[in-house]
Amino acid sequence: MIPRKIQKQLLHLWAGYPVVTITGPRQSGKTTLARTTFPDLRYVSLESPDIRALAESDARAFLQAYPAPVILDEIQRVPQLLSYIQTMVDESGMNGQYLLTGSHQPQLSAGISQSLAGRTGLLRLLPLSIQELSDAGITLERDDYLYKGFMPRAYRNVLxxxxxxxxxxxxYIDKDVRQIANLNNLSTFETFMKLLAGRCGQLLNLSSLANDIGVSSSTIKAWLSILEASFIIFRLPCYYENFGKRLLKSQKLYFTEIGLATWLLGIREPAQVARDPLFGGLFENMVVLEALKARCNAGKEPDLYFFRDSAGTEVDLLFRKASDQLIPTEIKGAMTWNKDFAANICKLRKLSPKFTSGFVVYSGDMTPISNDVKYINFKDAAQIVD
Incomplete structure (x- = not known):
């Protein structure tokens, strides 16, 4: 197993809460993380039909058969267990009782807000980061990262x-989408996902997507909620504050697994990546997700945004380090250093003293500091949120 950065936070929360819940996309390593961190805990998978049947029919008997401390995998399959777990942990008054994992956010978030509020520590585990791979002695070229992606299975198997x-x-379509929503036409939904992959790093336009697919904007909105709920996509909000200009209140869209986006675009070998007209969006997606992973692995809220106003000033990524400190980042796929990469950051700093220093993340190896902007290689993108 490749060691996960989030493990430190998991141990910390286990000591401080009666319940810890690990969410994240399917196959991101939640079960492996739980079982390797706590190898002595009993493990129960609610994907098993007979075990799930017992949990659904008689929750008390299930919890007596599998007493705490215990790992309950895929807890969203039986969300009614959460109310019974609340009673158990309130009675025991002990920390480190139930370690829950789940891939579907709607069932979990509703159950947690109703039953486990204040009783559970929450962690979101995303696919592997470049830093985690590097620490394990695995280093790839830029286009290989974009092609291979970051799912743990991609580095464990020879697939x-x-x-x-x-x-x-x-x-995902069979187990997740069908459980969350009734879709009349799965092929239309698949087309929708392929179109989304072509919009990585772009402003989200519901009407445009609806017209391209031939469905209503409300349907697109519902489908996006499904993808976000199952951790397939991440929506980056536009930072809004009155800096004297009209700012665009929109969102940008990214895939939590860049390998899936690359596959959806029909890219079947690394040599195709850089030649693809959508390369810039894929590269930006990878860098933004590296920042998001670093925040999640530290157990913190993302505090990530982008900036764009009606005058055309745009910066790819903003990290709100403090209430009075916003760190801008521009993302460029090029391998050759260019001082003009930082032009928009320099413009942005004139709008408010809250915009400090900044980064340009690109594919090159030169790491100078120019106009108080630090140039870094994409493999070090986690520095953005340090």
Whole structure:
């Protein structure tokens, strides 16, 4: 197993809460993390039909058969257990009792807000980060990262990425989408996902997507909620504050697994990546997700935004380090250093003293500091949120 940065936070929360809940996309390593961190805990998978049947029919008998401390995997399959767990932990008054994992946010978030509020520590585990791979002695070239992606299975097995993500997509459609929503036409939903992959790093336009697919904007909105609920996509909000200009209140869209986006675009070998007209969006997606992973692995809220106003001033990523400190970052896929990469950051700093220093993340190896902007290689993108 490749060691996960989030493990430190897991141990910390386990000591301070009666329940810890790990959420995240399917196959991001939640079960492996739980079982390797706590190898002596009893493990129960609610994916098993007979075990799930007992939990659904007689929750008390289930919890007596599998007493705490225990790992309950895929807890969203039986969300009614959460109310009974609340009673158990309130009676025991002890920390470190139930370690829950789940892939579907709607059932978990509703159950947690109703039953486990104040009783559970929450962690979101995303696919592997470049930093985690590097610490494990695994270093790839830029286009190989974009092609292979960051799913743990991609580094544990010898499966080709196109096979891995084809199977992943089929499993997601069958097990997740069908459980969250009733879709009349799965092929239309698949087309929708392929169009989304082509919009990585772009402003989200519901009407445009609806017109391209031939469905209503409300349907697109519902489908996006499904993807976000199952951790397939991440929506980056626009930072809004009155800096004297009209700012665009919109969102940008990214995939939590760049390998899936690359596969959806029909890229079947690393040599195709840089030649693809959507390369810039894919590269930006990878860098933004590295920042998001670093925040999640530290057990913190993302505090990530982008900036764009009606005058055309735009910066790819903003990190709100403090209430009075916003760190801007521009993301460029090029391998050659160019001082003009920081032009928009310099413009942005004139709007408010809250915009401090900044970064340019690119594919090159030169790391100068120019106009108080630090240039870094994409493999060090986690520095953005340090």
């Amino acid at each position: 080709e990425p196109h096979t891995l993500y084809s199977d992943y997509f089929a499993t």
